[in-house]
Amino acid sequence: MTDATVQGGAPAPRGSIHSIDARTAKRNRAEKRFRTYGKIAIGIGLFFLVVLFASIIRSGAPAFTRTVVDVPFTLTQTQYEEAEGTLFKTKAYSDFFIAALDNQLREQGVEAEFDADTIERLLGKVGSTIREYYRANENQLGEEVSFSLATSSRVDGYLTGRVTRESMTDSRFLMAADLDLVDRLVEGEIITSEFNWPFITGADSGVDNPGGAGIGASVVGSFFMMLVVLFLSLPIGVAASIYLEEFAVQNRFTDLIEVNISNLAAVPSIVFGILGLAVFIQFMHLPQSAPLVGGLVLTLMTLPTIIISTRASLKAVPPSIREAALGIGASKMQTVFHHVLPLAMPGILTGTIIGLAQALGETAPLLLIGMVGFVARGYPDGFLQGFVEPNSAMPAQIYTWAARADVAFYDKAWGGIIILLIFLMIMNIVAVVLRRRFERRW
Amino acid sequence: MMKDNIDTKVGVDAMETKFNCRDVQVYYADNHAIKDVNVDILDKTVTAFIGPSGCGKSTFLRSLNRMNDTIPICRVEGDILLDGEDINDAKVDPVQLRAKVGMVFQKPNPFPKSIYDNIAYGPRIHGLARNKAELDEIVEKSLRRGAIWDEVKDRLDAPGTGLSGGQQQRLCIARAVATEPEVLLMDEPCSALDPIATAQVEELIDELKANYSVVIVTHSMQQAARVSQKTAFFHLGNLVEYDDTNEIFTNPRDQRTESYITGRIG
Amino acid sequence: MMSDQHIASAFDRDLEACQALVMKMGGLVEEAIRASGKALKSRDVEEAEQVRRGDKQIDELEEMINTQCATLLALRQPAARDLRTVLSVMKIGGNLERIGDYAKNIAKRTEVLAQMQPIEGTSSAIRRMTKEVESMLSDALDAYIRRDATAANEVRHRDLEIDQMYNALFREFLTFMMEDPRNITACMHLHFIAKNIERMGDHVTSIADQVIYLATGEMPEESRPKSNTEIYQMDGGDGSDEADE
Numbered sequence: 040m041t042d043a044t045v046q047g048g049a050p051a052p053r054g055s056i057h058s059i060d061a062r063t064a065k066r067n068r069a070e071k072r073f074r075t076y077g078k079i080a081i082g083i084g085l086f087f088l089v090v091l092f093a094s095i096i097r098s099g100a101p102a103f104t105r106t107v108v109d110v111p112f113t114l115t116q117t118q119y120e121e122a123e124g125t126l127f128k129t130k131a132y133s134d135f136f137i138a139a140l141d142n143q144l145r146e147q148g149v150e151a152e153f154d155a156d157t158i159e160r161l162l163g164k165v166g167s168t169i170r171e172y173y174r175a176n177e178n179q180l181g182e183e184v185s186f187s188l189a190t191s192s193r194v195d196g197y198l199t200g201r202v203t204r205e206s207m208t209d210s211r212f213l214m215a216a217d218l219d220l221v222d223r224l225v226e227g228e229i230i231t232s233e234f235n236w237p238f239i240t241g242a243d244s245g246v247d248n249p250g251g252a253g254i255g256a257s258v259v260g261s262f263f264m265m266l267v268v269l270f271l272s273l274p275i276g277v278a279a280s281i282y283l284e285e286f287a288v289q290n291r292f293t294d295l296i297e298v299n300i301s302n303l304a305a306v307p308s309i310v311f312g313i314l315g316l317a318v319f320i321q322f323m324h325l326p327q328s329a330p331l332v333g334g335l336v337l338t339l340m341t342l343p344t345i346i347i348s349t350r351a352s353l354k355a356v357p358p359s360i361r362e363a364a365l366g367i368g369a370s371k372m373q374t375v376f377h378h379v380l381p382l383a384m385p386g387i388l389t390g391t392i393i394g395l396a397q398a399l400g401e402t403a404p405l406l407l408i409g410m411v412g413f414v415a416r417g418y419p420d421g422f423l424q425g426f427v428e429p430n431s432a433m434p435a436q437i438y439t440w441a442a443r444a445d446v447a448f449y450d451k452a453w454g455g456i457i458i459l460l461i462f463l464m465i466m467n468i469v470a471v472v473l474r475r476r477f478e479r480r481w
Numbered sequence: 482m483m484k485d486n487i488d489t490k491v492g493v494d495a496m497e498t499k500f501n502c503r504d505v506q507v508y509y510a511d512n513h514a515i516k517d518v519n520v521d522i523l524d525k526t527v528t529a530f531i532g533p534s535g536c537g538k539s540t541f542l543r544s545l546n547r548m549n550d551t552i553p554i555c556r557v558e559g560d561i562l563l564d565g566e567d568i569n570d571a572k573v574d575p576v577q578l579r580a581k582v583g584m585v586f587q588k589p590n591p592f593p594k595s596i597y598d599n600i601a602y603g604p605r606i607h608g609l610a611r612n613k614a615e616l617d618e619i620v621e622k623s624l625r626r627g628a629i630w631d632e633v634k635d636r637l638d639a640p641g642t643g644l645s646g647g648q649q650q651r652l653c654i655a656r657a658v659a660t661e662p663e664v665l666l667m668d669e670p671c672s673a674l675d676p677i678a679t680a681q682v683e684e685l686i687d688e689l690k691a692n693y694s695v696v697i698v699t700h701s702m703q704q705a706a707r708v709s710q711k712t713a714f715f716h717l718g719n720l721v722e723y724d725d726t727n728e729i730f731t732n733p734r735d736q737r738t739e740s741y742i743t744g745r746i747g
Numbered sequence: 748m749m750s751d752q753h754i755a756s757a758f759d760r761d762l763e764a765c766q767a768l769v770m771k772m773g774g775l776v777e778e779a780i781r782a783s784g785k786a787l788k789s790r791d792v793e794e795a796e797q798v799r800r801g802d803k804q805i806d807e808l809e810e811m812i813n814t815q816c817a818t819l820l821a822l823r824q825p826a827a828r829d830l831r832t833v834l835s836v837m838k839i840g841g842n843l844e845r846i847g848d849y850a851k852n853i854a855k856r857t858e859v860l861a862q863m864q865p866i867e868g869t870s871s872a873i874r875r876m877t878k879e880v881e882s883m884l885s886d887a888l889d890a891y892i893r894r895d896a897t898a899a900n901e902v903r904h905r906d907l908e909i910d911q912m913y914n915a916l917f918r919e920f921l922t923f924m925m926e927d928p929r930n931i932t933a934c935m936h937l938h939f940i941a942k943n944i945e946r947m948g949d950h951v952t953s954i955a956d957q958v959i960y961l962a963t964g965e966m967p968e969e970s971r972p973k974s975n976t977e978i979y980q981m982d983g984g985d986g987s988d989e990a991d992e
Contacts, residue, residue, distance in 0.1 A: 357590075359588050360592065360593075361551075362584075362590065363590040364592075364602075365548065365579065366583065366584035366586065366657065367602065367603040367657060368576050368579040368580035368660055369576070369602075369603075370606075378592060382593065702826065706826070730830075731830060732831075732965065733827055739828055742826045742827050743825065743828055744754055744758065744829075745751070
């Protein structure tokens with residue numbers, strides 16, 4: 040080594056640096072090509088993202104509007120008593136409505152022929168709606184009330200062009216002839232569009248009423264599930280990771296545990312579903328379709344993700360910080376809780392939120408534990424009941440709608456996806472904000 | 482020249498022994514990293530460990546406050562007596578030992594907290610202050626001993642990581658001093674610092690020796706020569722030579738020491 | 748185990764360059780001693796003049812050695828053996844320069860003596876002295892090259908002979924001066940010459956000391972046999988009081 044001398048003597052002169060030699064030019068071209076590939080790849084990705092979002096928004100947007108028929112309506116005390124006196128009370132109210140609508144159309148100078156069946160096909164059971172309103176608000180008798188009655192989803196479809204006279208076969212839901220009346224109503228500006236609040240706040244409806252279906256109840260279901268996941272998987276996952284990363288001795292047993300955690304993260308979610316069905320419902324007899332059980336299953340699924348990301352962020356804390364703390368006589372636990380954990384916090388939180396977001400979008404295990412229940416009753420009675428009362432979850436609800444025969448539920452499914460994506464986006468934004476907030480430089 | 486030699490020898494020997502190491506062996510799994518090291522480290526003296534990379538000097542330093550405990554495959558044998566007490570005794574809690582034997586590391590590693598909290602952390606966990614006023618006092622005293630008080634007294638709430646490299650290292654020394662140790666171990670404390678910061682830290686080490694036994698591992702032989710009174714030369718896990726620093730640097734006994742300090746291959 | 752070469756080979760080159768200068772200087776000084784002795788014996792003013800002129804080169808070499816050593820100390824921060832090498836090079840350079848000065852002084856006095864009546868028998872005794880000093884210097888420099896402490900120690904002991912020769916000459920000069928006061932001027936000059944040669948011996952001893960320090964890391968104990976000092980009662984001096992120790 041000491042007698043090493045420079046081999047080969049002085050280098051040959053390399054020529055002017057003002058002219059680019061062939062080798063350099065070749066390398067520069069290669070670099071340029073590579074950059075172009077990168078741009079193309081990103082371009083393709085962006086293109087598909089735009090297409091995806093465009094199609095989701097285009098398909099989902101109709102779910103957020105609904106068409107209503109606005110009819111000014113006055114019911115006198117006499118008419119009320121008269122209607123209450125008849126045998127078919129709702130029929131009487133329906134007749135009053137038809138008269139009012141007829142009147143309205145005539146005022147607008149539109150001629151139309153229709154009967155009670157047509158009205159029922161277009162607007163549902165109008166009579167009972169009106170009757171319930173007046174029974175609840177008797178003081179409104181004699182006053183003019185404007186009823187906004189939601190039209191059947193097929194009318195929505197007709198107005199948005201999804202349903203045409205040609206594509207429509209006469210059914211008990213809607214007949215081609217009914218569309219004449221719709222045209223008249225449009226002409227008379229009696230049918231209008233408005234934002235579909237019931238879709239956001241309401242519960243699922245029956246298979247024959249796509250228009251009335253709402254996602255609100257399943258949002259609540261998902262919320263309770265996420266609570267369960269958060270409060271179980273975060274402490275368990277973080278505690279397990281800290282123990283494995285900082286305290287556990289390295290031996291075959293811990294190696295085995297590590298391998299299994301990695302494997303668990305790759306287990307298909309449906310497996311967790313069937314496990315949940317067998318253990319939580321069949322063995323432990325927890326209530327079916329309850330967010331508690333859904334949350335437990337999703338917790339099992341999320342744990343590996345949280346453990347892996349937590350361990351990664353614990354590993355990323357520079358050893359110098361541990362040494363510093365140990366060097367001034369902090370105990371192992373003080374070192375971990377005073378110094379390592381706060382530094383790993385942004386990573387842990389991000390991992391947790393990503394895990395939660397995954398769980399939020401998970402469908403398969405929910406299907407197996409019956410969280411696709413039709414929740415006619417809507418919202419749970421109280422906070423604690425929210426965990427145990429049957430409910431649905433957003434992705435399961437979307438799946439249910441998509442699986443229904445009636446194409447009108449398609450809009451609802453797309454709309455549900457938009458809501459789901461908004462929630463995921465909010466969670467990701469929270470993750471970014473938390474990371475920024477907790478991130479400290481060292 | 483010879484006269485000076487004799488004088489310092491007498492002066493150093495008059496100090497009492499802090500660490501008494503007998504037949505110390507350190508193993509990393511099957512690797513015998515430290516072999517039969519016998520050394521007496523004196524109080525109120527700066528002792529330098531020098532040697533080529535991988536010679537075991539850092540390993541030996543870390544076994545003096547049982548920092549090697551954090552490495553599962555590491556095993557220490559032999560007696561290391563601190564004031565006559567075996568530090569590897571089953572009764573010894575390493576946490577308590579480390580409060581007595583502080584350590585400063587190669588890379589300045591302040592906690593990502595305020596300057597005040599960096600210093601106050603040790604006294605807090607060891608319960609050295611009963612109230613805020615006492616803690617304030619300890620912080621100021623430690624920062625003064627770390628020769629950094631004047632530079633940071635107006636910004637104690639600023640993050641310690643915002644200081645310059647040299648200031649960070651002095652902050653770390655101040656932090657180590659804050660727990661009132663009796664021995665300060667320094668593992669290449671200046672290797673990440675520029676010459677001015679190095680000079681400041683060296684000056685600080687020279688001041689610290691009045692109250693502490695300082696053991697410093699360094700790659701810079703010049704630094705060992707400048708700051709230490711005793712020098713130990715490690716080579717391939719052996720303590721080759723341990724003597725007064727001026728002896729080691731003018732007239733080493735062992736050929737390996739000579740080869741190393743004169744920049745030949747050893 | 749010990750390798751003789753530094754990892755930085757430029758360090759080796761610098762150290763060797765310094766030592767080469769010392770050897771060159773040593774050669775010149777040996778020649779100056781020899782020539783000054785010869786000139787004295789043969790009363791050769793021409794040769795004496797040459798010795799005087801040659802001293803300039805020796806002085807310049809010493810200057811060069813000092814500069815190079817200073818550079819080496821500043822740039823390489825030598826330790827242990829390297830440090831001792833540099834220190835000894837500087838000291839030996841200084842010693843050689845002093846020996847060169849004494850040779851020059853002898854040459855000067857030779858020019859004066861050439862005008863005077865020669866003193867019987869003394870010049871060959873002085874010639875023997877110069878030859879002995881010259882050989883001591885040559886041996887000391889050999890020992891330096893070989894880092895040979897034993898050889899250097901032998902050289903140190905040979906200084907005793909020089910001292911004894913000087914003492915003999917001293918008595919002789921006293922006799923001559925007492926016999927005939929007209930001899931006083933020449934004898935005084937010759938005495939100074941003998942004294943100069945004796946001092947050269949001391950400087951050579953100092954060089955040998957440096958060799959021992961270089962080789963062992965320790966300066967030799969003061970165990971060198973001294974000739975008895977009784978005869979100095981008149982001038983009260985110790986033959987080695989100006990040696991570097």
